[in-house]
Amino acid sequence: MDKKLIKTFAIEARVKLRESVMSKLAKLGITDEQISEITEIGNDTIEIKDNHERFTGNDVKNRAKLVEELNKREQQTGNRQIAYDTLVEEVAYTWFNRLIAIRFMEVNDYLPERERVLSSESGIKQPDIITHLLDTEMYAEFDLATKERVTELLSDSSADAVDELYQLVFIKQCNSLNQQLPDLFEKINDYTELLFTVSYIDDNGVIASLLNIPEDAFNVDEGGQVEIIGWMYQYYNTEPKDKVFARGSRKIRADEIPAATQLFTPxxxxxxxxxxxxxxxxxxxxxxxxxxxxxxxxxxxxxxxxxxxxxxxxxxxxxxxxxxxxxxxxxxxxxxxxxxxxxxxxxxxxxxxxxxxxxxxxxxxxxxxxxxxxxxxxxxxxxxxxxxxxxxxxxxxxxxxxxxxxxxxxxxxxxxxxxxxxxxxxxxxxxxxxxxxxxxxxxxxxxx
Structure with a gap:
């Protein structure tokens, strides 16, 4: 197990996931300083006044839930920046946990679909779940409207279409795993799905970095160990832990205790x-x-x-x-x-x-x-x-x-x-x- 490589990945993954969450929040008109006003266009479309981004359908409802959650956290903490940061952190680690778990499961062939979700056994960039999507049970379970959207996205080779399709499939995979692993793939808030923006075509993205870690580190039949999950989590907390202790004698907030006290036992x-x-x-x-x-x-x-x-x-x-x-x-x-x-x-x-x-x-x-x-x-x-x-x-x-x-x-x-x-x-x-x-x-x- 190359712990140096694992540490580099985990630290960088946290930064990338947080940045992607904050980027999507900004498009939704939400920052650590303010929530932009919206203009309603028709029955199911809104436009963010500050950046003119438009959202339709379920995205409108999910943004409203996101604003409600952020306001609730601000009331609890009395500080908008803390409320914003804890929300970003929560969403980022939710997707980090799931990416790592799915990687472990796909390498060991534990996924119910028996199709890789992050990679391809043939070595191509497109994950097997996308390549064989139309033949999977997952596709069969889609409603008619989703199937039609999948067909449209499969015929569109643009980066936006590729990412939209993959995010749809990845979230569906996570939700289906709720039946087998409910305490990890728990039912999540709709706004958490709205803030998932991971891409497999991004050569500098989290998935590409994760795939750089040799499969043998995950494969229990080839000497891999499930303990790799713990090491990744330890390293994921490196920056938050350093920040806590860099503040000297300031009282540690409740949400900071896990990062400050986490230590993976050798x-x-x-x-x-x-x-x-x-x-x-x-x-x-x-x-x-x-x-x-x-x-x-x-x-x-x-x-x-x-x-x-x-x-x-x-x-x-x-x-x-x-x-x-x-x-x-x-x-x-x-x-x-x-x-x-x-x-x-x-x-x-x-x-x-x-x-x-x-x-x-x-x-x-x-x-x-x-x-x-x-x-x-x-x-x-x-x-x-x-x-x-x-x-x-x-x-x-x-x-x-x-x-x-x-x-x-x-x-x-x-x-x-x-x-x-x-x-x-x-x-x-x-x-x-x-x-x-x-x-x-x-x-x-x-x-x-």
Whole structure:
């Protein structure tokens, strides 16, 4: 994994996405200083007075929703520039998350259409989804008016037509993925779609830059790792994080906390933590069996746990205490063992814990397909204050599950990861949910 290349891409992608969002906002007559007046022309057309840009149909309704959202944010923050900037940031990272997710899925052939959305297997610039659009289920699901518009755009080779068609198809793909991955490809506000302007024909655009990263970095069959998602998010936050700390002692705003505190844990630290917590718990359970002849190190070596540290030699009384503790751990089923990361970020620790749980289930004779579903349903839990990080942790775990179970995306299975809302929004119902999830009095869960 070329982290330097990934870092360059992520930092530049944020800048490009924000610039494209602000450019579209300017065409709509919206800046961080003012909202331009409009002139209504007919029943469904408006003209922006300051730049004479015209918008029709749904774009008119979406602009009105956009203005309403911006005004609401200004009332909440008391500052128009902050309201404008947080909206731009939100839209930019929404599309960043989705671009990265779709790239991972297309390289691993996980997309429902089985057609690449950002690239072509033949190496041409036009994505396969556009080349084969008329033969896809996506096209069949378009209404008559959309099909007619698609036909018009396919016959028009202008850059504007190519971009309009691609944006239509990309948004449709994202909305269709809501059925398989609802917490990443969630139903979005109409104004977010209005501000999507990514182009595959732009040689300096985000898609072109993303495709410069070798496919092997994404392809799990060729040594790629889902952890690339976390590294991209870490690097995406580089500039916002630097800006926060450059301001010295000024109080950090709530919307700045995620960027200021986000830190992707290096792989060796993650392995050390998981192997010496979850791994140690499992080994202790094995060693409590009087028929077990292997040592700690031998069991760890069989699993390939390079960072596992065997228990140091202890006095006899301490050894007896350790034996008693191991006996207490000896009676449990893997499905009862739970690992929680209370500050999960984009899920690096949970992803490696998934791998370790998979090893344990397979050692107990469970099939990888069944084990992957059991792990997501029973063993892994995570929390974070950052909606963006939560989405990526959710996605990373679902992709780990998809690696072992081809049908997992159609089973409406949901990992036990959650975004922690603003404390003013936490009510009795949420507190009861936490108690039910982690404190089952009838059958105590063993949590690490």
């Amino acid at each position: 792989d060796w630290i993650v392995r050390y933590m998981v192997e010496n917590s979850l791994g140690r718990y499992y080994i202790d359970q094995k060693l409590a069996n009087p028929n077990e002849t292997r040592t700690e190190k031998e069991i760890a070596d069989e699993f390939g746990w390079q960072y596992y540290l065997p228990t140091a030699e202890q006095p006899e009384d301490v050894q007896l205490q350790i034996q008693d503790e191991r006996k207490a751990k000896s009676d449990f089923a893997l499905q009862e063992l739970k690992l929680i990361d209370p500050s999960m970020g984009s899920g690096h620790i949970l992803v490696y814990a998934f791998d370790v749980f998979m090893q344990l289930y397979e050692a107990e004779g469970q099939s990888p397909r069944t084990a992957s579903e059991l792990i997501l349903e029973n063993n892994l839990f995570g929390l974070d204050i950052d909606q963006r990080a939560f989405q990526l942790a959710y996605f990373a775990l679902m992709m780990k599950g998809r690696q072992y179970s081809r049908r997992i995306l159609s089973k409406q299975l949901r990992p036990n990861v959650y975004v922690v809302p603003n404390n003013s929004d936490i009510g009795e119902a949420e507190l009861q949910l936490v108690q039910m999830q982690f404190n089952d009095q009838k059958k105590p869960n063993k949590t690490y």
